[in-house]
Amino acid sequence: MTPVLIDGKEVAASVRARLSGEIEELKKQGKTPGLAVVLVGEDPASQVYVASKVKACAELGLYSQKWALPADTTQQELVELIHKLNADDRIHGILVQSPPPPHIDEEAVILNIDPRKDVDGFHPANVAKLVLEDESGFVPCTPMGCMELLKAYGIETAGKHAVVIGRSMIVGKPMANLLVAKNANATVTIAHSRTQNLPELCRSADIIVAAVGRPEMVTADYVKEGAVVLDVGINRIADASRPRGYRIVGDVNFEAVKEKCSYITPVPGGVGPMTISMLMANTVKACRQQLV
């Protein structure tokens, strides 16, 4: 079977084009959506993510603030900054880049973000809204991006069996919630590190979402003929032939799996590009909601 390659770059670009129009409308009303990105410490991957978020804001004409705090910033100092940003009218979305240094209690920090500005969708008030299917809430960007990809390619979810591998609060659980919601109507199984007979379980799936963090774990043996496979994984593996000495692979063994499925996301270029576009979408939504 020759699968359709799901082009995340293209879908992300069309989301941004749609957002540009909305941003123009907001600007006409005297409001520019604003995002504050807070980074604590010097984790190289986090620095790259933060830079791309700020760049995306600039490209779309959003206002942004980047707060790069030293690694020894205290919990109290970070919380004080969050409170300041909660009160800043120019800022509609606040994001604290994960993971913070180990002395920071990330969950406690998130509790201090005004839920109306929680564009990552991690605050318990937004988690509850997702479960309640209250669309005024914010949904974590990566699973939201996966749903957007399914929609863009007209992939039916109603009545389909979706297996989500991974139960994190960032990807797995919100992904499962989105798929089971009444506007998607999938039958959902969440698999995790203690799940038994995972390949067999996955073979009963019409849709597999892999969000594990294990390079190329999902092999052809996991996939039934014609299934849709979304690969959320971003893993570095050593590769001496590359200038950097590594390459990025997903949680799915792309070459083996692509022979069996109907649609598949490549890594890179599949789910990855959607995440930042969804962050932009959440920031625009936050601005619109804070207008009223």
Ligand code: NAD
């Ligand atoms: P996590 O470590 O928080 O969660 C991993 C999940 O996988 C856990 O729930 C665990 O139970 C499950 N798991 C671990 N080993 C397993 C096994 N052998 N069988 C079945 N399940 C197993 O990770 P996360 O934050 O959800 O991220 C998952 C992957 O997605 C990572 O590769 C991460 O880099 C990537 N990611 C990508 C984006 C993006 O923008 N594309 C965003 C977030 C995360």
